[in-house]
Amino acid sequence: MGESLRTKVVISAVNFTSGGPLSVLIDCLTALLKYDHLDQFEVTVLVHRKELVSQFIKHFHIVEYPEVKSSWLKRLNFEYRKSKVLSEEINPKIWISLHDMTPNVTAEVQYVYCHNPAPFYSVTAKEISLDFKFFLFNQFYKYLYGINIKQNKFIIVQQEWLRARFEKIYNVKTIVAYPNLQEVGEFSYKKEIVKNGTFVFFFPSFPRVFKNFEVILEAAALLQKNRQDFKVIITLDGKENKYSKMLYAKYSKYESIDFIGKLDRNEVFVNYDNADCLIFPSKLETWGLPISEFKPYNKPILLADLPYAHETVGRYEKVSFFNPDDADSLSVLMDKLIDGKLEFEGNSIDTPKAPFFINWDGLVSFLLGKN
Structure with a gap:
């Protein structure tokens, strides 16, 4: 032409x-x-x-x-x-x-x-x-x-x-x-990883106020009163901004919480592989990419009970939802999950019009x- x-x-x-x-x-x-x-x-x-x-x-x-x-x-x-x-x-x-x-x-x-x-x-x-x-x-x-x-x-x-x-x-x-999602490829979860009995929860994100880190941290603090056989890994170190500084000052005293700082993409996937469960508590997302990245591992996911999270996770059995403002309910889910007693809600969605x-x-x- x-x-x-x-x-x-x-x-x-x-x-x-x-x-x-x-x-x-x-x-x-x-x-x-x-x-x-x-x-x-x-x-x-x-x-x-x-x-x-x-x-x-x-x-x-x-x-x-x-x-x-x-x-x-x-x-x-x-x-x-x-x-x-x-x-x-x-x-x-x-x-x-x-x-x-x-x-x-x-x-x-x-x-x-x-x-x-x-x-x-x-x-x-x-x-x-x-x-x-x-x-x-x-x-x-x-x-x-x-x-x-x-x-x-x-x-x-x-x-x-x-x-x-x-x-x-x-x-x-x-x-x-929907956004194009990269294949996990070689990172797919294929085996149990020995962590000396420690159950690992993971949340990768930059510390912005709407990411809602505090609900995880408060849930971990509550859970630590009764047990010490778990870790919560979050990707901040308290130096990023005013929000992260507040979180670190309040929660760094808890041994169950690891403030590991910012990770590159490969390091994030290494942590996906080692984690037993992804927690995603954010109150605001266009998509929520870590949810999609973690799904192929076929491991438990705990999500904020919000529309974006339901749509992002799509059809998935090993998922339960929590009120993003309720640390007590999240700690209960975490406790049951560690003991292998959590009955997952599962999720399915209708195709958009x-x-x-x-x-x-x-x-x-x-x-x-x-x-």
Whole structure:
């Protein structure tokens, strides 16, 4: 097909530099390369740095904007002024923004991928005192999400509960698209590991107030009054921020709790392999990746009884749920689990309503096709 007849598409991801957000961009571009009708499209990708997507440079037109992430003023200028100019220069039919904000652009079809659930969380007074920046972010994003949101044909989210929130608050059409999940591969749990009778609970996460570390720590403190044959391993050391400093000061005296600090990805999987149970108490998640990573080990999981956790764990037998504000009930579950007396609740979920996609391959076909 001639160059002039190719459909122009812009994918904006100027705010992504690492971790989960960058993986969204990588998954999107990887799916594009597999799309059967890619030769009918001319794709421009807006990124922070070209080297972040170096494997795609020969396939797409990559443009970098390294200054955009340096301040919110520059980010806002890019979304609402620069993007308008770019859209008039490129003249795309489709503009896909992968980072929450709906830019001011001229395009026949717009989509925005929203993967920050912070606006839908009620911050407590205690959490405000420990992380005021998160509170400001929480309030700011409620406003940012609403700007230009009606210009999108669809809002893309990762779970059904987020879809419900967007549809209720903003009255928009939504797509649920599950994230691409990496295979555990060689890390799959194959044998019992001898730990001298110590039962190991594990929770890997960075210490943010909504991650709710204290419910695990308080449960461990309660449990330690009656037994010492267990360990709770958490990935903070008290030096990260005000929240972690508070947790370390209050709970480091308990021998059953190991504050091991930040781990790299391989170290996390080593701990998955050694753990007897994953506890995931977070009150706010778009997905909850450790839950998906731990499932292939077919070992017990204790989860906060919240919609995101049910949807993330999916069909799974060795799981029970607890009130994320009730350390007593969690300690009871932990106690029964150590003794092998816990009767798991198990979990199953219904498939989200259409449009729904299990991964990026189907989502890309939908976004670029007729819908």
